[in-house]
Amino acid sequence: MYHLRSIFKAITSWFDNSIVYGIEDDADTHSIDWWRVVPFIGMHLACFAVIFVGWSWFAVCFAAGLYCIRMFAITAFYHRYFSHKSFQTSRVCQGVFALIAGTAVQRGPLWWASHHRNHHMHSDQKEDAHSPVQHGLLWSHIGWFLSSENFATRSGRVKDLATFPELLFLDRFDVVVPIVFAVSIFLFGSWLETAAPALNTNGWQLFIWGFVISTVCLYHATFSVNSVAHLWGKRRYQTRDHSRNNLLIAILTFGEGWHNNHHYFPGSARQGFYWWEIDLTYYGLRVLAMLGIIWNLRLVPVAIRDSPQ
Numbered sequence: 294m295y296h297l298r299s300i301f302k303a304i305t306s307w308f309d310n311s312i313v314y315g316i317e318d319d320a321d322t323h324s325i326d327w328w329r330v331v332p333f334i335g336m337h338l339a340c341f342a343v344i345f346v347g348w349s350w351f352a353v354c355f356a357a358g359l360y361c362i363r364m365f366a367i368t369a370f371y372h373r374y375f376s377h378k379s380f381q382t383s384r385v386c387q388g389v390f391a392l393i394a395g396t397a398v399q400r401g402p403l404w405w406a407s408h409h410r411n412h413h414m415h416s417d418q419k420e421d422a423h424s425p426v427q428h429g430l431l432w433s434h435i436g437w438f439l440s441s442e443n444f445a446t447r448s449g450r451v452k453d454l455a456t457f458p459e460l461l462f463l464d465r466f467d468v469v470v471p472i473v474f475a476v477s478i479f480l481f482g483s484w485l486e487t488a489a490p491a492l493n494t495n496g497w498q499l500f501i502w503g504f505v506i507s508t509v510c511l512y513h514a515t516f517s518v519n520s521v522a523h524l525w526g527k528r529r530y531q532t533r534d535h536s537r538n539n540l541l542i543a544i545l546t547f548g549e550g551w552h553n554n555h556h557y558f559p560g561s562a563r564q565g566f567y568w569w570e571i572d573l574t575y576y577g578l579r580v581l582a583m584l585g586i587i588w589n590l591r592l593v594p595v596a597i598r599d600s601p602q
Contacts, residue, residue, distance in 0.1 A: 310401070310445070310465050326441045333439065336398070336512075339505045342497075349493040351485075352502040359396075359507045361547075366394035367515060368547050368574040375406040375454060379562035380578065382587040388459050396474040397511050400438075401464030403454050407447035408438075412519075413559055416534035423519040426535050434513075434520035475504045514545040522552035530557035538570075548572030558593040566598050 370390040415421045425433035482499025526537030536556035543550025551564040565572030
């Protein structure tokens with residue numbers, strides 16, 4: 294009976310994160326929560342369904358478009374806004390982009406920001422949950438967020454965000470948005486099958502490409518910032534960690550690969566400090582600023598940017 298209750302609690306925690314209370318303080322407790330791993334593994338295995346659903350130009354472009362939209366929501370809002378407050382915006386805008394970022398299946402805004410803030414507090418130290426220097430490449434890439442000790446939101450790090458009930462809801466029930474999003478894609482594809490047969494798509498094909506494949510690509514692109522960008526690349530600034538600038542990761546993650554820049558001055562809305570450092574997220578933020586949707590973008594002062602290292 295106890296075993297059944299444990300299984301029920303584990304499965305229920307997929308939908309309601311409040312079931313899990315507290316976090317383990319011991320960063321060496323590398324215990325994988327295997328019940329939480331099941332959906333993650335399932336998402337990856339589902340990619341092989343492309344063999345059965347095939348492909349169409351519309352499905353591939355649809356997947357690429359959703360990758361771009363959701364990557365921007367993660368990098369601009371989960372990271373540069375919620376984690377670092379590098380610009381200001383309205384409550385409505387922060388809620389809308391938290392909703393969009395939630396479709397990337399990278400947990401809720403408070404969880405994401407709290408763990409990222411903890412990362413900056415202890416970057417590449419023992420307490421850094423996803424340091425490849427301390428815990429190895431595989432753990433820093435995928436292991437850390439599947440572990441029991443990193444499941445809960447570090448509430449003490451995000452007291453400023455916890456004042457918004459809508460963000461608390463998205464954080465507690467972080468699986469709701471992805472489920473609704475996935476079902477909507479399937480229904481949209483099913484509608485297109487009859488409404489626009491020339492597109493050669495259907496519900497299952499659009500679901501596999503637009504949700505599954507696009508999401509898995511998002512996973513590993515963003516995860517690479519935690520892992521690869523602390524091992525390979527150039528170090529312009531002698532920060533106290535092992536952060537590095539990596540052009541390939543910067544392209545895949547819309548500017549997040551300028552990781553050494555970021556750790557040198559985390560509060561900057563622009564992570565590609567120089568004009569030749571491609572930072573698509575910053576370009577998008579500039580557009581939003583011109584439209585009056587966001588304002589007060591913080592940038593690294595030129596004197597600090599160009600100071601000798």
